[in-house]
Amino acid sequence: MIPELVSYVTRREGRKFLHLKPSIDEGVLHPHKLATGAPLSLYIHIPFCRRLCPFCCFNRYLFHEDQARQYFTDLKKELEMYRQRGFAFSGVYFGGGTPTVLMDELAGLIEYLRAVFPVKQISLETTPRELTPQNIELLKQSGVNRLSVGVQSFNDEVLKTMGRDNGPLAEVKERLMSAQGQFDTVNVDFVFNFPGQTVEQFKADVLAFKEMKIDQATFYPLMASPHKKDAMERRFNRVDNSREKQFYNVIIDQLYRSQYTASTAWCFSRGEHIIDEYIVDSDDYIGTGAGSVSMAGGNFYVNSFALDRYHEALKHQQFPVVGWRKLTEKENWRYYLLTKLFGMKVDTGEFRKRFGGSMASKLWLETAFFKTSGIVTGKEMLRVTEKGMYPVSVMMRDFFASLNTLRERCIERQV
Secondary structure (H helix, E strand, O other): OHHHHHHHHHHHHHHHHHOOEOOOOHHHOOHHHOOOOOOEEEEEEEOEEOOOOOOOOOOOEEOOHHHHHHHHHHHHHHHHHHHHOOOOOOEEEEEEOOHHHOHHHHHHHHHHHHHHOOOOEEEEEEOHHHOOHHHHHHHHHHOOOEEEEEEEOOOHHHHHHHOOOOOOHHHHHHHHHHHOOOOOEEEEEEEEOOOOOOHHHHHHHHHHHHHHOOOEEEEEEOOOOHHHHHHHHHHOOOOOHHHHHHHHHHHHHHHHOOOOEEOOOOEEEOOOOOOOOHHHHOOEEEEEOOOOEEEEOOEEEEEOOOHHHHHHHHHOOOOOEEEEEEOOHHHHHHHHHHHHHHOOEEEHHHHHHHHOOOHHHHOHHHHHHHHHOOOEEOOOEEEEOHHHHHHHHHHHHHHHHHHHHHHHHHHHHOO
Protein backbone atom coordinates (compact mmCIF):
# COMPACT_ATOMS: atom_id res chain seq x y z
CA MET A 1 0.00 0.00 0.00
CA ILE A 2 2.81 2.45 0.89
CA PRO A 3 4.69 2.00 -2.43
CA GLU A 4 1.44 2.56 -4.35
CA LEU A 5 0.70 5.73 -2.39
CA VAL A 6 4.15 7.29 -2.81
CA SER A 7 4.06 6.29 -6.48
CA TYR A 8 0.80 8.15 -7.04
CA VAL A 9 2.03 11.32 -5.30
CA THR A 10 5.40 11.29 -7.09
CA ARG A 11 3.80 10.81 -10.51
CA ARG A 12 1.44 13.69 -9.79
CA GLU A 13 4.33 15.95 -8.78
CA GLY A 14 6.52 14.74 -11.64
CA ARG A 15 3.93 15.72 -14.25
CA LYS A 16 4.44 19.36 -13.26
CA PHE A 17 7.88 19.23 -14.84
CA LEU A 18 6.24 18.73 -18.22
CA HIS A 19 4.81 22.26 -18.17
CA LEU A 20 7.62 24.57 -19.23
CA LYS A 21 7.92 28.09 -20.51
CA PRO A 22 9.41 28.02 -24.03
CA SER A 23 12.00 30.71 -23.33
CA ILE A 24 14.14 31.89 -20.45
CA ASP A 25 15.29 35.19 -19.07
CA GLU A 26 19.03 34.63 -19.29
CA GLY A 27 19.41 36.91 -16.29
CA VAL A 28 18.61 33.96 -14.04
CA LEU A 29 21.60 32.02 -15.44
CA HIS A 30 24.09 33.51 -13.02
CA PRO A 31 25.87 31.88 -10.07
CA HIS A 32 24.70 34.61 -7.69
CA LYS A 33 21.16 33.30 -8.18
CA LEU A 34 22.14 30.05 -6.46
CA ALA A 35 22.00 29.30 -2.76
CA THR A 36 25.07 30.72 -1.04
CA GLY A 37 27.68 28.06 -0.46
CA ALA A 38 25.64 25.34 -2.17
CA PRO A 39 27.79 22.76 -4.00
CA LEU A 40 27.41 23.00 -7.76
CA SER A 41 27.91 20.05 -10.11
CA LEU A 42 28.28 19.93 -13.87
CA TYR A 43 26.64 17.30 -16.07
CA ILE A 44 27.90 16.92 -19.65
CA HIS A 45 25.80 14.93 -22.10
CA ILE A 46 27.48 13.12 -24.99
CA PRO A 47 24.54 11.81 -27.07
CA PHE A 48 26.34 9.47 -29.48
CA CYS A 49 26.21 5.67 -29.46
CA ARG A 50 27.47 3.05 -31.86
CA ARG A 51 24.19 1.22 -31.36
CA LEU A 52 20.86 2.51 -29.99
CA CYS A 53 19.29 0.45 -27.21
CA PRO A 54 15.48 0.21 -27.55
CA PHE A 55 14.83 0.80 -23.84
CA CYS A 56 16.96 3.96 -23.42
CA CYS A 57 15.02 7.20 -22.97
CA PHE A 58 17.99 9.57 -23.08
CA ASN A 59 18.72 11.82 -26.03
CA ARG A 60 21.05 9.91 -28.33
CA TYR A 61 22.10 9.60 -31.96
CA LEU A 62 23.98 7.03 -33.99
CA PHE A 63 27.65 7.91 -34.01
CA HIS A 64 29.00 9.80 -37.02
CA GLU A 65 32.49 11.17 -36.52
CA ASP A 66 32.11 14.54 -38.27
CA GLN A 67 28.88 15.27 -36.39
CA ALA A 68 30.42 14.23 -33.09
CA ARG A 69 33.51 16.42 -33.56
CA GLN A 70 31.31 19.45 -34.27
CA TYR A 71 29.35 18.61 -31.14
CA PHE A 72 32.46 18.65 -28.92
CA THR A 73 33.31 22.08 -30.35
CA ASP A 74 29.80 23.30 -29.49
CA LEU A 75 30.09 21.86 -25.98
CA LYS A 76 33.20 23.95 -25.29
CA LYS A 77 31.31 27.05 -26.45
CA GLU A 78 28.48 26.33 -24.04
CA LEU A 79 30.86 25.64 -21.17
CA GLU A 80 32.75 28.84 -21.96
CA MET A 81 29.50 30.82 -21.66
CA TYR A 82 29.01 29.47 -18.16
CA ARG A 83 32.63 30.22 -17.28
CA GLN A 84 32.30 33.81 -18.49
CA ARG A 85 29.29 34.26 -16.20
CA GLY A 86 31.29 33.22 -13.20
CA PHE A 87 30.17 29.64 -12.72
CA ALA A 88 32.67 27.27 -11.11
CA PHE A 89 32.32 23.49 -11.01
CA SER A 90 34.24 21.07 -8.82
CA GLY A 91 32.35 17.88 -9.69
CA VAL A 92 31.84 16.79 -13.31
CA TYR A 93 29.70 13.90 -14.55
CA PHE A 94 29.82 12.68 -18.17
CA GLY A 95 26.77 10.74 -19.32
CA GLY A 96 25.19 9.71 -22.59
CA GLY A 97 25.00 8.16 -24.99
CA THR A 98 28.54 6.85 -24.81
CA PRO A 99 31.02 9.57 -23.75
CA THR A 100 34.02 7.50 -24.88
CA VAL A 101 33.09 7.29 -28.60
CA LEU A 102 35.80 9.86 -29.47
CA MET A 103 38.60 9.56 -26.95
CA ASP A 104 40.78 12.36 -28.34
CA GLU A 105 37.90 14.85 -28.17
CA LEU A 106 36.95 13.64 -24.69
CA ALA A 107 40.51 13.98 -23.40
CA GLY A 108 40.73 17.47 -24.89
CA LEU A 109 37.46 18.49 -23.25
CA ILE A 110 38.60 17.22 -19.85
CA GLU A 111 41.89 19.10 -20.26
CA TYR A 112 39.89 22.28 -20.98
CA LEU A 113 37.66 21.72 -17.92
CA ARG A 114 40.65 21.30 -15.64
CA ALA A 115 42.22 24.47 -17.02
CA VAL A 116 39.21 26.74 -16.44
CA PHE A 117 37.32 25.21 -13.48
CA PRO A 118 38.44 23.96 -10.03
CA VAL A 119 37.65 20.35 -10.95
CA LYS A 120 38.25 17.88 -8.14
CA GLN A 121 36.19 14.89 -9.23
CA ILE A 122 35.19 13.39 -12.58
CA SER A 123 32.72 10.56 -13.11
CA LEU A 124 32.26 9.07 -16.56
CA GLU A 125 30.09 6.43 -18.22
CA THR A 126 31.22 3.89 -20.79
CA THR A 127 30.33 0.44 -22.13
CA PRO A 128 32.12 -2.93 -22.01
CA ARG A 129 33.00 -2.57 -25.70
CA GLU A 130 34.76 0.75 -25.01
CA LEU A 131 36.65 -0.63 -22.01
CA THR A 132 39.94 -1.25 -23.81
CA PRO A 133 43.44 -1.04 -22.25
CA GLN A 134 44.13 2.07 -24.35
CA ASN A 135 40.94 3.81 -23.19
CA ILE A 136 41.53 2.88 -19.55
CA GLU A 137 45.01 4.39 -19.70
CA LEU A 138 43.78 7.59 -21.38
CA LEU A 139 40.99 8.00 -18.83
CA LYS A 140 43.48 7.50 -15.98
CA GLN A 141 45.82 10.10 -17.50
CA SER A 142 42.88 12.51 -17.79
CA GLY A 143 42.19 12.12 -14.08
CA VAL A 144 38.85 10.34 -14.21
CA ASN A 145 37.96 9.30 -10.65
CA ARG A 146 34.89 7.15 -11.17
CA LEU A 147 34.25 4.91 -14.16
CA SER A 148 30.75 3.51 -14.62
CA VAL A 149 30.32 0.63 -17.05
CA GLY A 150 26.87 -0.05 -18.51
CA VAL A 151 26.78 -3.84 -18.46
CA GLN A 152 22.99 -4.10 -17.73
CA SER A 153 23.18 -7.90 -17.42
CA PHE A 154 25.62 -10.78 -17.67
CA ASN A 155 22.93 -12.99 -19.22
CA ASP A 156 23.16 -13.36 -23.01
CA GLU A 157 19.43 -14.04 -23.36
CA VAL A 158 18.50 -10.90 -21.42
CA LEU A 159 21.04 -8.80 -23.34
CA LYS A 160 19.68 -10.03 -26.65
CA THR A 161 16.19 -8.99 -25.59
CA MET A 162 17.55 -5.59 -24.55
CA GLY A 163 19.22 -5.14 -27.92
CA ARG A 164 22.67 -5.04 -26.32
CA ASP A 165 25.86 -6.65 -27.57
CA ASN A 166 28.55 -6.51 -24.91
CA GLY A 167 30.63 -9.28 -26.44
CA PRO A 168 31.54 -12.68 -24.95
CA LEU A 169 30.81 -12.87 -21.21
CA ALA A 170 34.34 -13.97 -20.30
CA GLU A 171 35.74 -10.98 -22.18
CA VAL A 172 33.29 -8.57 -20.47
CA LYS A 173 34.35 -9.80 -17.04
CA GLU A 174 38.02 -9.64 -18.00
CA ARG A 175 37.61 -6.02 -19.11
CA LEU A 176 35.81 -5.09 -15.92
CA MET A 177 38.54 -6.64 -13.81
CA SER A 178 41.20 -4.81 -15.84
CA ALA A 179 39.57 -1.50 -14.80
CA GLN A 180 39.12 -2.50 -11.14
CA GLY A 181 41.73 -0.76 -9.01
CA GLN A 182 42.69 1.68 -11.76
CA PHE A 183 40.23 4.36 -10.56
CA ASP A 184 38.96 5.55 -7.19
CA THR A 185 35.66 3.84 -8.01
CA VAL A 186 34.61 1.35 -10.66
CA ASN A 187 30.85 0.92 -10.95
CA VAL A 188 28.79 -1.59 -12.91
CA ASP A 189 25.28 -0.62 -14.05
CA PHE A 190 22.49 -3.20 -14.16
CA VAL A 191 18.84 -3.00 -15.21
CA PHE A 192 16.15 -4.94 -13.37
CA ASN A 193 12.54 -5.81 -14.12
CA PHE A 194 13.08 -5.70 -17.87
CA PRO A 195 10.25 -7.39 -19.83
CA GLY A 196 10.93 -11.13 -19.92
CA GLN A 197 13.79 -10.95 -17.41
CA THR A 198 13.32 -13.43 -14.57
CA VAL A 199 14.17 -12.91 -10.91
CA GLU A 200 16.49 -15.93 -11.15
CA GLN A 201 18.41 -14.36 -14.03
CA PHE A 202 18.78 -11.13 -12.10
CA LYS A 203 19.92 -12.95 -8.96
CA ALA A 204 22.62 -14.65 -11.02
CA ASP A 205 23.80 -11.19 -12.16
CA VAL A 206 24.00 -9.95 -8.58
CA LEU A 207 25.88 -13.04 -7.42
CA ALA A 208 28.32 -12.75 -10.32
CA PHE A 209 28.97 -9.13 -9.39
CA LYS A 210 29.60 -10.10 -5.75
CA GLU A 211 32.04 -12.78 -6.81
CA MET A 212 34.06 -10.27 -8.85
CA LYS A 213 34.45 -7.94 -5.83
CA ILE A 214 34.16 -4.79 -7.94
CA ASP A 215 33.79 -1.53 -5.99
CA GLN A 216 30.20 -0.73 -6.71
CA ALA A 217 27.00 -1.60 -8.58
CA THR A 218 24.03 0.55 -9.47
CA PHE A 219 20.71 -1.14 -10.21
CA TYR A 220 18.20 0.77 -12.33
CA PRO A 221 14.54 -0.22 -12.42
CA LEU A 222 12.88 0.09 -15.80
CA MET A 223 11.77 3.74 -16.13
CA ALA A 224 10.09 3.81 -19.50
CA SER A 225 8.13 6.78 -20.79
CA PRO A 226 4.59 5.95 -22.07
CA HIS A 227 5.49 5.55 -25.76
CA LYS A 228 8.72 3.72 -24.95
CA LYS A 229 6.75 1.39 -22.67
CA ASP A 230 4.22 0.68 -25.45
CA ALA A 231 7.00 0.04 -27.95
CA MET A 232 8.79 -2.36 -25.62
CA GLU A 233 5.59 -4.26 -24.88
CA ARG A 234 4.91 -4.65 -28.60
CA ARG A 235 8.45 -5.86 -29.19
CA PHE A 236 9.20 -7.83 -26.03
CA ASN A 237 6.73 -8.48 -23.23
CA ARG A 238 4.49 -6.68 -20.76
CA VAL A 239 6.13 -4.18 -18.42
CA ASP A 240 5.02 -5.50 -15.05
CA ASN A 241 5.83 -3.28 -12.07
CA SER A 242 4.08 -5.71 -9.74
CA ARG A 243 7.21 -7.90 -10.00
CA GLU A 244 9.61 -5.09 -9.21
CA LYS A 245 9.80 -5.63 -5.46
CA GLN A 246 10.87 -9.25 -6.01
CA PHE A 247 13.88 -7.98 -7.95
CA TYR A 248 14.63 -5.31 -5.36
CA ASN A 249 14.50 -7.90 -2.57
CA VAL A 250 17.36 -9.74 -4.30
CA ILE A 251 19.51 -6.61 -3.98
CA ILE A 252 18.59 -6.24 -0.30
CA ASP A 253 19.24 -9.91 0.48
CA GLN A 254 22.47 -10.30 -1.46
CA LEU A 255 24.11 -6.89 -0.98
CA TYR A 256 22.51 -4.70 1.67
CA ARG A 257 22.49 -7.55 4.19
CA SER A 258 25.94 -8.63 3.11
CA GLN A 259 28.18 -5.77 4.24
CA TYR A 260 27.49 -3.44 1.32
CA THR A 261 26.80 0.25 1.92
CA ALA A 262 23.64 1.65 0.35
CA SER A 263 25.04 4.85 -1.16
CA THR A 264 21.61 5.50 -2.66
CA ALA A 265 18.48 3.40 -2.92
CA TRP A 266 19.95 1.99 -6.15
CA CYS A 267 23.70 2.17 -5.59
CA PHE A 268 25.57 -0.32 -3.39
CA SER A 269 29.25 0.02 -2.57
CA ARG A 270 31.92 -2.13 -1.01
CA GLY A 271 32.97 0.53 1.52
CA GLU A 272 32.91 4.27 0.85
CA HIS A 273 32.97 5.23 -2.83
CA ILE A 274 31.97 8.03 -5.17
CA ILE A 275 28.35 7.68 -6.26
CA ASP A 276 26.75 8.24 -9.64
CA GLU A 277 23.95 10.59 -8.61
CA TYR A 278 25.11 14.22 -8.61
CA ILE A 279 21.56 15.19 -7.63
CA VAL A 280 22.21 13.68 -4.18
CA ASP A 281 25.52 15.37 -3.41
CA SER A 282 24.73 18.69 -5.10
CA ASP A 283 21.67 20.78 -4.36
CA ASP A 284 22.24 22.58 -7.67
CA TYR A 285 23.58 21.24 -10.94
CA ILE A 286 24.02 22.57 -14.47
CA GLY A 287 23.42 20.28 -17.42
CA THR A 288 25.26 20.98 -20.66
CA GLY A 289 24.94 19.34 -24.05
CA ALA A 290 21.95 18.49 -26.23
CA GLY A 291 19.13 17.01 -24.17
CA SER A 292 20.52 17.81 -20.72
CA VAL A 293 18.51 19.30 -17.85
CA SER A 294 19.56 21.61 -15.01
CA MET A 295 18.25 22.36 -11.54
CA ALA A 296 19.73 25.54 -10.14
CA GLY A 297 18.42 28.14 -7.74
CA GLY A 298 14.95 26.61 -7.77
CA ASN A 299 14.82 26.77 -11.58
CA PHE A 300 14.48 23.76 -13.88
CA TYR A 301 16.03 24.19 -17.35
CA VAL A 302 15.93 21.98 -20.44
CA ASN A 303 18.49 22.21 -23.25
CA SER A 304 17.65 21.73 -26.90
CA PHE A 305 17.52 18.06 -27.93
CA ALA A 306 18.00 18.66 -31.68
CA LEU A 307 21.68 18.81 -32.67
CA ASP A 308 21.10 21.44 -35.36
CA ARG A 309 19.15 23.70 -32.99
CA TYR A 310 21.76 23.20 -30.27
CA HIS A 311 24.49 24.14 -32.76
CA GLU A 312 22.65 27.24 -34.05
CA ALA A 313 22.10 28.61 -30.54
CA LEU A 314 25.77 28.36 -29.68
CA LYS A 315 26.80 29.67 -33.07
CA HIS A 316 25.00 32.88 -32.08
CA GLN A 317 26.39 32.78 -28.52
CA GLN A 318 23.02 31.99 -26.99
CA PHE A 319 22.31 29.45 -24.27
CA PRO A 320 20.61 26.41 -25.89
CA VAL A 321 17.82 26.39 -23.26
CA VAL A 322 14.40 25.63 -24.79
CA GLY A 323 12.32 25.13 -21.64
CA TRP A 324 12.23 26.62 -18.18
CA ARG A 325 10.20 26.29 -15.03
CA LYS A 326 10.47 28.14 -11.74
CA LEU A 327 9.59 25.74 -8.95
CA THR A 328 7.25 26.94 -6.24
CA GLU A 329 8.62 27.01 -2.70
CA LYS A 330 6.85 23.78 -1.80
CA GLU A 331 7.96 22.04 -5.00
CA ASN A 332 11.53 23.07 -4.18
CA TRP A 333 11.23 21.67 -0.65
CA ARG A 334 9.76 18.42 -1.93
CA TYR A 335 12.39 18.00 -4.63
CA TYR A 336 15.11 18.52 -2.03
CA LEU A 337 13.48 15.96 0.27
CA LEU A 338 13.16 13.41 -2.56
CA THR A 339 16.81 13.65 -3.59
CA LYS A 340 18.08 13.39 -0.02
CA LEU A 341 15.82 10.42 0.73
CA PHE A 342 17.24 8.79 -2.38
CA GLY A 343 20.69 9.36 -0.88
CA MET A 344 19.51 7.51 2.24
CA LYS A 345 19.58 10.42 4.71
CA VAL A 346 18.08 13.86 5.22
CA ASP A 347 19.93 16.40 7.35
CA THR A 348 17.17 18.59 8.77
CA GLY A 349 19.78 21.17 9.83
CA GLU A 350 20.91 21.54 6.21
CA PHE A 351 17.27 21.87 5.15
CA ARG A 352 16.82 24.69 7.69
CA LYS A 353 19.98 26.41 6.48
CA ARG A 354 18.94 26.22 2.83
CA PHE A 355 15.27 27.15 3.16
CA GLY A 356 15.16 29.29 6.29
CA GLY A 357 12.81 27.11 8.30
CA SER A 358 12.40 23.67 9.78
CA MET A 359 11.40 20.72 7.63
CA ALA A 360 8.99 19.66 10.35
CA SER A 361 6.99 22.86 9.80
CA LYS A 362 7.38 23.37 6.05
CA LEU A 363 6.80 19.70 5.17
CA TRP A 364 4.99 18.54 8.29
CA LEU A 365 2.65 16.15 6.48
CA GLU A 366 5.41 14.51 4.46
CA THR A 367 7.70 14.26 7.50
CA ALA A 368 4.95 12.73 9.64
CA PHE A 369 4.06 10.23 6.91
CA PHE A 370 7.64 9.05 6.36
CA LYS A 371 8.17 8.63 10.09
CA THR A 372 4.90 6.90 10.96
CA SER A 373 5.14 4.57 7.97
CA GLY A 374 8.63 3.49 9.02
CA ILE A 375 10.36 4.82 5.90
CA VAL A 376 12.74 6.96 7.98
CA THR A 377 13.99 7.02 11.52
CA GLY A 378 15.81 9.67 13.56
CA LYS A 379 15.35 13.32 14.53
CA GLU A 380 17.95 15.80 13.29
CA MET A 381 19.31 13.26 10.81
CA LEU A 382 16.56 11.22 9.18
CA ARG A 383 17.85 7.92 7.84
CA VAL A 384 16.02 5.66 5.41
CA THR A 385 15.27 2.27 6.96
CA GLU A 386 15.49 -1.08 5.22
CA LYS A 387 11.68 -1.04 5.10
CA GLY A 388 11.80 2.39 3.47
CA MET A 389 14.31 1.59 0.76
CA TYR A 390 11.87 0.11 -1.75
CA PRO A 391 9.28 2.93 -1.38
CA VAL A 392 12.10 5.45 -1.92
CA SER A 393 13.21 3.48 -4.99
CA VAL A 394 9.64 3.66 -6.32
CA MET A 395 9.53 7.42 -5.76
CA MET A 396 12.75 7.98 -7.66
CA ARG A 397 11.70 5.61 -10.45
CA ASP A 398 8.48 7.53 -10.99
CA PHE A 399 10.16 10.92 -10.85
CA PHE A 400 12.73 9.86 -13.45
CA ALA A 401 9.95 8.29 -15.53
CA SER A 402 8.32 11.74 -15.64
CA LEU A 403 11.57 13.24 -16.88
CA ASN A 404 11.77 10.47 -19.47
CA THR A 405 8.30 11.48 -20.66
CA LEU A 406 9.63 15.02 -21.05
CA ARG A 407 12.63 13.71 -22.97
CA GLU A 408 10.34 11.69 -25.21
CA ARG A 409 8.28 14.76 -26.09
CA CYS A 410 11.38 16.84 -26.81
CA ILE A 411 12.86 14.12 -29.02
CA GLU A 412 9.61 13.67 -30.95
CA ARG A 413 9.23 17.42 -31.52
CA GLN A 414 12.96 17.94 -32.14
CA VAL A 415 13.02 21.05 -29.97
